[in-house]
Amino acid sequence: MDVLAAPPAASAESAAPIVGERVELQLLTTLRCNLRCTYCSLGVGEVVGSQRKPTYTLDALDAFIEKQLAGHEIYVTFYGGEPTLNLAFMTAVMDRYPRFRFQLQTNGTLLHKLPVALLARLSNILVSIDGGQQVTDSYRGRGCYHKVMKNLDLVRGKVGGTLTARVTWHNEDTSFEELDALTRSFDYLYFQFVAQEGAYSAAAVAKKRAVLSQLIDKFFASSTLYPVIPIMGIVRNKVLPSRARELYAGLTQCRVSTHLLNVMPDGKIYPCPDLMYEPGMLQGDVTQNWLKRSALQPHPDMPCADCSAFPYCRGNCMKNLYIAYVKADENYRRTVVEPICDLLRFLGEEVDRHDPHAWYGRAALPLRNRVANCEAYEYVEIMP
Ligand code: SF4
Ligand code: SF4
Structure with a gap:
C-alpha cells in the first residue's frame, strides 16, 4: 500500500469539530416506531422508543447552526424511530431552512401520508426493505412488503429527488433476483451487510458471495447504469481514487x-446512530450549544492500514471496528467483522476481474458521470 492510502491520524480532542465543507444533520424526529423489526440496531441499549419528540426548539437549532456550523453546506436527513410519525417537526424544519437539502430515511409504511409539497422538497428517500416479500415480511411484519411497494407507486413522480432501497442484508436466502427486482422499483439500491452474530456461517457467506458475483456481472454487462450503490462506489473509488477521500479527508465514507x-x-x-447509547460517543448538544470532533476515529488496533481493501473501503464501518478492536469484543470480531471484511475484499476482487478502468474508459459520458458524481453517495455509507 502506498503511504497516501494509509488512514490519517486524527486527534478527537484538538481537531475542528467538522472536517470539510459539508455537514449532514441527521435529525431524529422521534425514537418511536410503528414497526418492530427483529434486528433493529436501535434496540441495542434500549434506544428505540425512549424519546417521543424533539425537546429542543428551532431557535436553539438556529443558534447551534450559527455558532457551530457557519459556512458549511448543510443537508438534513430525517431519521428515527420512524421519522414520518412526526410530520409537524419535519415540516417546521423544512420551512425554517429552505436552502438546505433534505433526505428522509423511512420504513415506507406511511409514505402515502406525506403532503405532495413535502415530497417535492426531498432530494432522496431511503426506504428500508429487506429483499423480497417473504424475507421483508418475516423481519418487519406480514403485509409490509406489499404496503411499501404500493406506497412507492403512490409517491413516484411526486418526489423531487430519488428513491433508494436500503437493504440490511441479513437473510442468507436473499437472492440475486430479489435484489435485482429492487433495482427496477427504485432509482438506486443500497445494501449493507447485517452486523449480527450468527449471520455469517460458511454456508451463508458462500450464498452471499454467489449473489454478489451475479450483481457485479450484471453491472459490467449493462450498457446503462445498473444502480447498485456499493458496486458503483467501489468502481468509482478504484477508477477515481481521490473521490473516495475528498469529502471525508480520507476517513470513512459513512461520514x-x-x-x-x-x-x-x-x-x-452522536456520530453513529448505532452507538447513541455509549456515553463516550457524546459529541455535542444542541440545547447547550457545544460540539467537538467525533470520537469515532481510526485506532492503531484496527487492521485497516494493512488491508488490501482500504483504498476503496476506507474503514467502513467504524462502529464495527470500534466494537471489535477498541472495545476488543473478540466474539463480535470473529463472527461479524472479519466475515464482513472478507466479503468487502471479495467484492473488490470481483470488480477487478472485470477491469473497471477499461470499462470506465469505454463507458458513455452519462454513465461515467453517474458513477463519478452520484448524489446518493452522500446519503448512504457507500460500502456495505
Ligand atoms: S475491509 Fe475491513 S479491515 Fe479492510 S479497510 Fe475495510 S473495514 Fe478495514
Ligand atoms: S457504517 Fe458508519 S453510520 Fe453506519 S453503523 Fe457503521 S459507523 Fe455507524
Whole structure:
C-alpha cells in the first residue's frame, strides 16, 4: 500500500469539530416506531422508543447552526424511530431552512401520508426493505412488503429527488433476483451487510458471495447504469481514487469521523446512530450549544492500514471496528467483522476481474458521470 492510502491520524480532542465543507444533520424526529423489526440496531441499549419528540426548539437549532456550523453546506436527513410519525417537526424544519437539502430515511409504511409539497422538497428517500416479500415480511411484519411497494407507486413522480432501497442484508436466502427486482422499483439500491452474530456461517457467506458475483456481472454487462450503490462506489473509488477521500479527508465514507451529526430528540449529538447509547460517543448538544470532533476515529488496533481493501473501503464501518478492536469484543470480531471484511475484499476482487478502468474508459459520458458524481453517495455509507 502506498503511504497516501494509509488512514490519517486524527486527534478527537484538538481537531475542528467538522472536517470539510459539508455537514449532514441527521435529525431524529422521534425514537418511536410503528414497526418492530427483529434486528433493529436501535434496540441495542434500549434506544428505540425512549424519546417521543424533539425537546429542543428551532431557535436553539438556529443558534447551534450559527455558532457551530457557519459556512458549511448543510443537508438534513430525517431519521428515527420512524421519522414520518412526526410530520409537524419535519415540516417546521423544512420551512425554517429552505436552502438546505433534505433526505428522509423511512420504513415506507406511511409514505402515502406525506403532503405532495413535502415530497417535492426531498432530494432522496431511503426506504428500508429487506429483499423480497417473504424475507421483508418475516423481519418487519406480514403485509409490509406489499404496503411499501404500493406506497412507492403512490409517491413516484411526486418526489423531487430519488428513491433508494436500503437493504440490511441479513437473510442468507436473499437472492440475486430479489435484489435485482429492487433495482427496477427504485432509482438506486443500497445494501449493507447485517452486523449480527450468527449471520455469517460458511454456508451463508458462500450464498452471499454467489449473489454478489451475479450483481457485479450484471453491472459490467449493462450498457446503462445498473444502480447498485456499493458496486458503483467501489468502481468509482478504484477508477477515481481521490473521490473516495475528498469529502471525508480520507476517513470513512459513512461520514461518522468527519461530518455526520446524529441529533437525538433531546438535542444530544452522536456520530453513529448505532452507538447513541455509549456515553463516550457524546459529541455535542444542541440545547447547550457545544460540539467537538467525533470520537469515532481510526485506532492503531484496527487492521485497516494493512488491508488490501482500504483504498476503496476506507474503514467502513467504524462502529464495527470500534466494537471489535477498541472495545476488543473478540466474539463480535470473529463472527461479524472479519466475515464482513472478507466479503468487502471479495467484492473488490470481483470488480477487478472485470477491469473497471477499461470499462470506465469505454463507458458513455452519462454513465461515467453517474458513477463519478452520484448524489446518493452522500446519503448512504457507500460500502456495505
Ligand atoms: S475491509 Fe475491513 S479491515 Fe479492510 S479497510 Fe475495510 S473495514 Fe478495514
Ligand atoms: S457504517 Fe458508519 S453510520 Fe453506519 S453503523 Fe457503521 S459507523 Fe455507524
